[in-house]
Amino acid sequence: MRALHVRHIQDSLTRDYENLIDLTDYEGKPATQRQSAFFSRALAARAIQRFTDMSPADAARSVVDGFGDNGIDALAIDEENRRIVLVQSKLDNSGNAGLSQADALKIRNGCGDLFNMRFDRFSPALQARREQITAAMSDPAVTFIVVVATTGRSGLPNEASTVFDDFLSEVNETDPVVSLEVLGLKEFHSMVVEGTAGPSIEITVPIEQWGTVDLPFQAYYGLVQASEIASWYEHHGDRLFSQNLRKSLGNTDVNEGLTATLLNQGQHFWYFNNGITALCQSIKKTPRGGATHAYGDFVIDGVSVVNGAQTVASIHRAGKKNNEALSDARVWVRFISLEGCPPDFSIDVTRATNTQNSVENRDFVALDPQQERLRRDMLLSLHKQYSVKRGENPPAEADGCTVEDAVVALACAHDNTYYTVMSKSSVGRLSENTERAPYINLFNGGTTAYRVWRCVQVMRAVELDLQNRRPDLYDREFAIATHGNRVILQMVFNQLNLEKVSAPQYDWEIELARVHAVTGAVLDALIASVEESYTTSYLAPLFKNTAKCRHLVGEAQQKISSS
Structure with missing residues (x-):
């Protein structure tokens, strides 16, 4: 019966994906090899459809299987839901095999290389999408679904399950970034019977x-x-x-x-x-x-x-x-x-x-008298706009900033790595309660319009500088400059003269002129510290871990001081 169900699945894949799956790398090879490659890639495309709204043609284009695919046969970016779907497909004509430990390790290692942006370790099809993938992975809120798609058994053998348990425990140390889904013969045959959307719930x-x-x-x-x-x-x-x-x-x-x-x-x-x-x-x-x-x-x-x-x-x-x-x-x-x-x-x-209007943290922040004071002082003292309430048009960068800008900039300038990490992983928590820390440590009677505006200027200058440097960075260096941007900002603030940040007469352009050189030194020190202490760590969750980031800041600052 299992072999019969496999044939049902293969017939469905042929109907839906014939002439859509790229097999140019199999030209001139025996028909049996071409057929096996077609079914394996079509199965990966079917898995992509299961977790996205893609058409068969778009799902087929998501297939990146090929020589040196490094354990990833298909990759789809779901921009609306801010997640990336990764698929490894294993065709089993008997319908009875389970995923081996070696296959599980291959998937784990491939995901690790992708998370660390080691694109040179993947197939040309995946490397061709480097810019799109990099942009998606630069989103701190992006999550991943790792899908094992097989016409074998849905349950994982103990050896494979242990590999994935260890992997998920490591990457989800601070946040649930990665989830695992296993689609086996039972699930794929149900899709054939009921359609790819699955049966009525x-x-x-x-x-x-x-x-x-x-x-x-x-x-x-x-x-x-x-x-x-x-x-x-x-x-x-x-x-x-x-x-x-x-x-x-x-x-x-x-x-x-x-x-x-x-x-x-x-x-x-x-x-x-x-x-x-x-x-x-x-x-x-x-x-x-x-x-x-x-x-x-x-x-x-x-x-x-x-x-x-x-x-x-x-x-x-x-x-x-x-x-x-x-x-x-x-x-x-x-x-x-x-x-x-x-x-x-x-x-x-x-x-x-x-479509009913929701209430967000920013709406409560707008009620804080400190924000109205800052809005007024920003306008009178600096002739800049400070947008606090939702619905207001955010000012152009040269004309002012928003309260969201201020929250992130002040958090990183506070020299508290806990706040810095929060500004990266869950920025809303910094302002969820306007009557207690961390909010009152960022916005209080001592927070001046000059401090807000100048910290925002530094934040923007550092981000622009990192943006300009990234094209010359590769793999893990690129990932560190992307995922570690808030830690970098904190360390840049540490190198500037923040004692003068609220002084109206101080020429802050002096500090802004230093940002390029300081950012470069900080980035080099941070890259060296990561490669010394966290060589095998996945970088996205690394920069959401307060203890590890605090250690990195200390190590990097020592390198800067000694140089």
Whole structure:
């Protein structure tokens, strides 16, 4: 039966990808080799479709398999959701083989080389996309899905599983940057039977304190335990959001805040969160729970979360860190049945629930009297604009800055590596509470308009200087200049005369003129320190680790002093 299912998958791949998969490197080779290469590459393209909205043609173009592919057969950049999908495909005609330890190590090593931007170790097809990949990986919020696509068994043998467990533990040391998905014979055959989108999702949901709306359209609402919602995402992934405007956005500041609340204040989560709205094809209550509204089990078919994707993904992420923390958390959920609804009703609900104005940290920051004082002083003393409220047009760089600019610049100028790392990995946490640190250490009565504007000037000068240097840097040096930009900024501030930063009469152009030389010295020292102390470390998570960054700053500053 397994071999038959493999043939079903191969027939489907032939139908969908014939004449789309590039096989020019197999010209003149035996037909059996060309066919094997086609199926392996088409399988990788199918996996890309599973995790993106790509067409078969676009998915086929994402294939980078070839001589020296270094364990990556396909790579797709999902710009909307700020993530990169990496696929290694293994064709197994028997349908019974498992992934070997050697294959797992090859995938791990290939991912490591990519994370460290060692592009020379990959196939020409991947190297041709170097600029696009580099731009995507320069986003500090980017996440990765590593997909093992095989027509063999879905479960990983212990040896391969250990390799991936160690790999994920290392790269996710500070943030959940990388996730692993295994698509085996069962999953690929289901795609053939049901289509690449997968079968309709049916879930059985225990709802507490439930209620119902019968007119004009049926809906149920109530409280659902967070662990239950985590299991939805565990089993169905982003397919839960098939009708939503967007999928999970990964490690955004808001999502990190949701995760932190779940882990630290699970019993309060219902009060702090707006909840989840899901559409479905039908809702049926089971006899369990009887007539009482205190508790009920509901069978819900054709589920799609149309508002609350970030809540669902954040709950799942928190459960990965500490599943027990979810036991006290409840989430407000409403299920709207589409039975008997007008044809466009689902679109109307999706649009309406996703276009309401949200409140962000910046809105609360705007209420702080210190910000109004700075806005006024910036205008009167420096003739510069300081944009604090959302909706205001941000000024041109020569004319002023925004409060977001100020937060990052002041954090790195504070000479506290914890704040520096936060400005890179979760900048929103710097201003999430205007009544306590770190915010009050950045913005207080001693924070002058001169300090804000001059720190922003330095930040922009350093970023421009790094931007100009990157074309001459390669591989890990490029990655250090990209992912380590905030650490570099902190060390540049350390070399400037910040004692004069608030002095109105001081000619700050003297300090700005030093930025180019200082940035170069700092970059060289940081590169040397990384290669001495963290030769094998993945660079993106390295610069989100406070302890390691503090050590790097100390080592690099010693090198600068001694030179």
